[in-house]
Amino acid sequence: xxxxxxxxxxxxxxxxxxxxxxxxxxxxxxxxxxxxxxxxxxxxxxxxxxxxxxxxxxxxxxxxxxxxxxxxxxxxxxxxxxxxxxxx
Numbered sequence: 711x712x713x714x715x716x717x718x719x720x721x722x723x724x725x726x727x728x729x730x731x732x733x734x735x736x737x738x739x740x741x742x743x744x745x746x747x748x749x750x751x752x753x754x755x756x757x758x759x760x761x762x763x764x765x766x767x768x769x770x771x772x773x774x775x776x777x778x779x780x781x782x783x784x785x786x787x788x789x790x791x792x793x794x795x796x797x798x
Contacts, residue, residue, distance in 0.1 A: 741766030749773050 745761035748754065749770040756770050769777060 741768055751777075 745767045750768045751773040754770045
C-alpha cells in the first residue's frame with residue numbers, strides 16, 4: 711500500500727534500485743585484466759598465491775589495505791540509516 715503520491719510498489723522499487731546501484735558500484739571496483747607481478751604503488755613483488763587468488767590484482771596486501779582505509783574514510787556514506795543518508 712502506497713501513501714501520498716506514490717504508487718503501489720514504489721518503496722520496493724526504490725529498495726531494488728539502491729541494491730542494484732550498490733552491486734554495480736562494487737563490481738566496478740573489482741580488479742580486471744592480468745595481475746601485476748609488482749605492486750603499482752610500492753613496486754614490491756606480489757606473491758603468486760595472491761595473483762592467482764585475485765585475478766587482476768594491482769597492489770600488494772599492505773598497499774591495498776592502505777588504499778581501502780583511505781577509501782573508507784572518504785566514502786561519505788552515513789551507515790547509521792538516518793534520513794540524511796536516504797536523501798543522497
